[in-house]
Amino acid sequence: SSGINAEWPLRPGTSTRVHLLQITYYIQANYPQLMVVVNYFEKTYLGSVTVDSEERVPPKFPLTFWNHYSKTLEDPEFPRTSNMVEGFHRGFKSKVNRPKPTVQEYFRAIREQQVITDYHIDRLGVGKTPSKKRIRRKTSNDQLFQICSKYSDCSSKVDYLFEIAKYFGHEIDIE
Numbered sequence: 001s002s003g004i005n006a007e008w009p010l011r012p013g014t015s016t017r018v019h020l021l022q023i024t025y026y027i028q029a030n031y032p033q034l035m036v037v038v039n040y041f042e043k044t045y046l047g048s049v050t051v052d053s054e055e056r057v058p059p060k061f062p063l064t065f066w067n068h069y070s071k072t073l074e075d076p077e078f079p080r081t082s083n084m085v086e087g088f089h090r091g092f093k094s095k096v097n098r099p100k101p102t103v104q105e106y107f108r109a110i111r112e113q114q115v116i117t118d119y120h121i122d123r124l125g126v127g128k129t130p131s132k133k134r135i136r137r138k139t140s141n142d143q144l145f146q147i148c149s150k151y152s153d154c155s156s157k158v159d160y161l162f163e164i165a166k167y168f169g170h171e172i173d174i175e
Contacts, residue, residue, distance in 0.1 A: 024038060044060045
């Protein structure tokens with residue numbers, strides 16, 4: 001077996017910091033094209049390690065804010081992005097047609113949106129299928145759920161990371 005698990009197996013009692021350093025060195029030696037991503041991820045989501053200490057500078061986004069791994073396993077339909085909210089907002093904004101609508105324009109837009117929402121609820125209530133966009137999103141959620149549920153079975157965590165990158169549309173050449 002090759003890869004990080006063979007070269008640097010995680011031994012009981014090994015600190016997370018040491019294991020992260022091992023992973024970073026492994027990626028740097030074998031996949032240098034990934035280091036830009038690794039450095040960005042560490043700075044933004046884990047916090048940078050200070051040179052003279054084992055303390056990390058607090059990350060821009062704490063772990064509880066961005067990590068949806070367990071939520072994905074618990075509920076594959078859990079929304080991981082705000083795309084639905086942004087789409088709703090964009091659609092609603094197009095109904096109003098200007099930055100400062102009158103009260104009448106605003107209430108007209110709310111009524112129109114309510115009619116659309118009721119229509120979709122009624123369709124789902126009688127067993128009609130959601131739009132193709134929603135079906136694609138469900139398929140995508142199922143794919144991510146399958147990848148995440150196989151994490152503990154992965155022989156190589158690097159292969160797992162490549163699967164996740166591929167899911168998000170990043171094809172990384174392994175030379």
